[in-house]
Amino acid sequence: MASSVRRSPLERVEYVLIVSTLLLLVVFTLQPLLNLLALSFTEQGKVAGFSGLSIVPDGFSLDVWTLLLQHPNVQRGLFNSIWMTTTSVLIGVMGTALMAWGLSRPGLPGRRLIFLMVLVTIVFEPGIIPDYFLMKRMGLLNSPWSVILYKAVSAWYLIILVRFFEEIPKELLEAAELDGANPFQTFFMVVLPLAKPALATIALFYFVLHWNEFFRSMIYLNDQTKWPLQVVLRQFVIEGDKIAIVGANNANNNIGLAQINIRALKAGMIFITILPILALYPFILKYFTKGTMSGALKG
Amino acid sequence: MAEPIEGRVAVSSNGNVPTRDTHARNVGRESVSRLLPSSATLRAQVRQWWPYYAMMAPGLIFFIIWHYVPIWEAKMAFEQVRIIPPNIWVGLKNFQVLFSSPIFYQVLANTLIISGMKILFVFPVPIIVALLLNEIRSGKLRGTLQSAIYLPHFLSWVVISGVFIALLSPTDGAVNQIQTALGFQPVSYMTNTGTIRWVLVISEIWRSAGWDSLLYLAAIFAIDPQLYEAAEMDGANRWQKIWHVTIPGIVPTIATLFILNMGMFLSADLNQVINMQNDVNASTIDILDTYVYRLGLSTGEYALATAAGLFKAVIGMILVVTSHLVSKRLTGKGVW
Numbered sequence: 001m002a003s004s005v006r007r008s009p010l011e012r013v014e015y016v017l018i019v020s021t022l023l024l025l026v027v028f029t030l031q032p033l034l035n036l037l038a039l040s041f042t043e044q045g046k047v048a049g050f051s052g053l054s055i056v057p058d059g060f061s062l063d064v065w066t067l068l069l070q071h072p073n074v075q076r077g078l079f080n081s082i083w084m085t086t087t088s089v090l091i092g093v094m095g096t097a098l099m100a101w102g103l104s105r106p107g108l109p110g111r112r113l114i115f116l117m118v119l120v121t122i123v124f125e126p127g128i129i130p131d132y133f134l135m136k137r138m139g140l141l142n143s144p145w146s147v148i149l150y151k152a153v154s155a156w157y158l159i160i161l162v163r164f165f166e167e168i169p170k171e172l173l174e175a176a177e178l179d180g181a182n183p184f185q186t187f188f189m190v191v192l193p194l195a196k197p198a199l200a201t202i203a204l205f206y207f208v209l210h211w212n213e214f215f216r217s218m219i220y221l222n223d224q225t226k227w228p229l230q231v232v233l234r235q236f237v238i239e240g241d242k243i244a245i246v247g248a249n250n251a252n253n254n255i256g257l258a259q260i261n262i263r264a265l266k267a268g269m270i271f272i273t274i275l276p277i278l279a280l281y282p283f284i285l286k287y288f289t290k291g292t293m294s295g296a297l298k299g
Numbered sequence: 300m301a302e303p304i305e306g307r308v309a310v311s312s313n314g315n316v317p318t319r320d321t322h323a324r325n326v327g328r329e330s331v332s333r334l335l336p337s338s339a340t341l342r343a344q345v346r347q348w349w350p351y352y353a354m355m356a357p358g359l360i361f362f363i364i365w366h367y368v369p370i371w372e373a374k375m376a377f378e379q380v381r382i383i384p385p386n387i388w389v390g391l392k393n394f395q396v397l398f399s400s401p402i403f404y405q406v407l408a409n410t411l412i413i414s415g416m417k418i419l420f421v422f423p424v425p426i427i428v429a430l431l432l433n434e435i436r437s438g439k440l441r442g443t444l445q446s447a448i449y450l451p452h453f454l455s456w457v458v459i460s461g462v463f464i465a466l467l468s469p470t471d472g473a474v475n476q477i478q479t480a481l482g483f484q485p486v487s488y489m490t491n492t493g494t495i496r497w498v499l500v501i502s503e504i505w506r507s508a509g510w511d512s513l514l515y516l517a518a519i520f521a522i523d524p525q526l527y528e529a530a531e532m533d534g535a536n537r538w539q540k541i542w543h544v545t546i547p548g549i550v551p552t553i554a555t556l557f558i559l560n561m562g563m564f565l566s567a568d569l570n571q572v573i574n575m576q577n578d579v580n581a582s583t584i585d586i587l588d589t590y591v592y593r594l595g596l597s598t599g600e601y602a603l604a605t606a607a608g609l610f611k612a613v614i615g616m617i618l619v620v621t622s623h624l625v626s627k628r629l630t631g632k633g634v635w
Contacts, residue, residue: 011536011537014537015434015436018431018434018435019435019440021431022428022431022432022435022444022448023444025428025444025448025508025509026444026447026448028505029447029448029450029451029505029509030447030450031473032462032463032465032466032473032505033450033462035465035466035473036462036465050471051471051473051476052465052466052468052471052472052473052474052475052476053473053476053477094357095357095358095361096358098354098355098357098358099354099355099357099358099359101351101354101355102351102352102354102355103355105351107348108348108351109344109348114355114359117362117367118362120366121362121366121367122619123615123616123619123620123623124370124612124615124616125366125612125615126369126370126372126373126605126608126609126612127369127373127591127604127605127607127608127609127611127612128588128591128592128595128596128608129373129375129591129595129596129601129604129605129608130369130370130372130373130375130605130608131365131369131372132595132596133372133375133601134364134365134368134369134372137372149361149365150365151361151365151366152361152365153357153358153361153362155362158358182350183350183351183354184350184354187354208453211455212453212454212455212456212457212458213455214455214456214457214570215569215570215573219592219596230455230457230458231457233457233458233461234457234574237457237460237461237464238457238460238461238464238574263465263471266461266465267465269461270458270461270462273455273457273458274454274458277453277454281446281450281453284453285446285449288453289513292513292514292517
């Protein structure tokens with residue numbers, strides 16, 4: 001629509017208004033985050049007077065970040081989040097790809113039945129109490145595997161991959177077969193390399209899903225040492241349990257972490273939790289946008 | 300492959316449609332055997348397909364364990380749960396208790412109110428955002444704006460709630476600082492029963508207005524450019540083009556997403572509410588999901604909680620399937 005028509009003054013005013021409205025939305029979106037980021041770098045003595053409107057640190061200090069990153073609860077949470085998310089993503093991508101491959105083969109006996117079975121799971125979820133009792137029965141309560149394995153293969157991402165595999169040209173597969181490849185070899189040596197962009201998309205979907213997961217960890221894991229970062233953050237920021245981070249002894253005697261303003265500690269904690277998302281954000285944008293634009297309704 | 304038999308055909312348990320060949324061979328045998336492929340084709344089928352089933356096995360097992368076993372566990376809704384098993388079958392008694400409890404109706408009302416508010420106030424925002432983004436001529440500027448407003452979609456509700464608690468803090472939150480500067484009294488939005496539902500609405504807009512606009516933007520980009528050229532020839536200005544070309548072009552997408560949203564009416568978003576709930580606002584934003592959670596995992600009323608969960612699951616399923624069918628019928632696009 002980039003026309004070379006000269007724009008009237010009215011049109012220019014309209015354009016400025018449109019851009020300003022969108023910039024306002026950008027401010028509304030980013031200001032609260034930037035404020036917390038600035039707060040986490042603000043000098044200890046100035047935290048109390050730090051304005052909620054500011055996005056520039058008042059003085060500069062790494063105290064909050066160093067103290068938080070040295071804190072055993074934070075370190076453990078970070079460690080748990082990283083290994084649990086990585087394992088979930090690997091299991092999820094492999095499980096989804098293998099199942100999608102079978103389901104994408106047109107002649108597969110029972111194909112329709114399995115599809116129906118998958119669709120039913122999208123529309124009917126019996127709720128958290130039956131899930132909880134299932135975990136209990138399987139002896140997985142208080143084990144990180146309850147969270148890692150729970151719904152490891154997503155129906156939505158499965159359908160996306162099936163659609164992708166259905167598009168793979170038949171000739172490529174027939175060629176592999178003629179070379180004497182069995183179905184396993186065909187899958188691992190022909191299909192998977194072809195599907196790299198789709199697999200990357202699914203991997204990022206799973207990554208965001210599992211990194212942000214807190215509910216199952218919260219109800220299945222009693223032992224605080226097994227908590228991922230999101231649950232540690234929740235206990236500190238949402239439930240306001242400052243003892244968890246500051247320590248009872250420090251809080252009582254106002255030493256160590258207790259000397260730092262709780263507000264700044266919370267801000268730092270929020271940012272540690274979203275750091276991996278921010279680090280992968282360029283890739284997330286690229287692949288999520290493509291995945292969503294190409295017709296998948298859910299992202 | 301032989302052609303399938305025309306008309307109504309029985310499908311065997313493995314999903315096979317018997318072919319003319321197998322049908323001809325089986326004529327005159329017992330009716331049951333007609334439903335199964337003959338042993339020769341069965342063996343050939345197994346030889347051909349077992350590797351695919353082997354590859355699908357982990358996924359299939361996950362689906363059965365995480366989605367189908369819980370359906371069996373949900374029979375608890377019809378039982379009296381005892382500390383020492385077995386449980387006793389009580390039929391619909393738990394549902395009677397549930398439906399005669401005033402809290403249940405309060406919770407149901409909260410759920411409907413919050414979902415209604417979200418449909419009314421959250422749903423239109425991404426449409427407007429997409430229309431505005433489409434007017435940006437420079438692709439670079441548009442891309443930058445998009446990357447900024449998409450970000451919150453990828454943050455967890457724990458994080459978003461933490462952000463909003465800070466943003467709305469009565470002492471040093473940005474909103475109250477502006478408010479006091481303008482001469483108003485500060486309001487503790489998170490612990491105010493009159494404002495907390497609006498906090499849910501605003502935080503939902505914060506999280507999804509940007510990202511959800513992507514679907515509409517995709518629909519706008521798919522509109523035939525010739526329509527705009529024709530409109531320009533007719534001397535249409537910006538708003539006329541939006542009104543007569545862009546909006547009609549995205550009506551199917553709007554309809555689809557609206558119907559699908561209706562299908563989710565009973566899920567007012569557990570993850571959001573559970574992170575925004577506190578002792579003061581709890582009763583105002585207690586929804587079906589948080590009710591089930593509290594009843595089951597805090598109070599230990601397992602059977603009653605399961606019954607409430609099952610109620611939500613069944614009504615939810617009816618809503619989703621209906622909305623899917625309606626959407627398919629009207630716009631050709633469904634949930635799946």
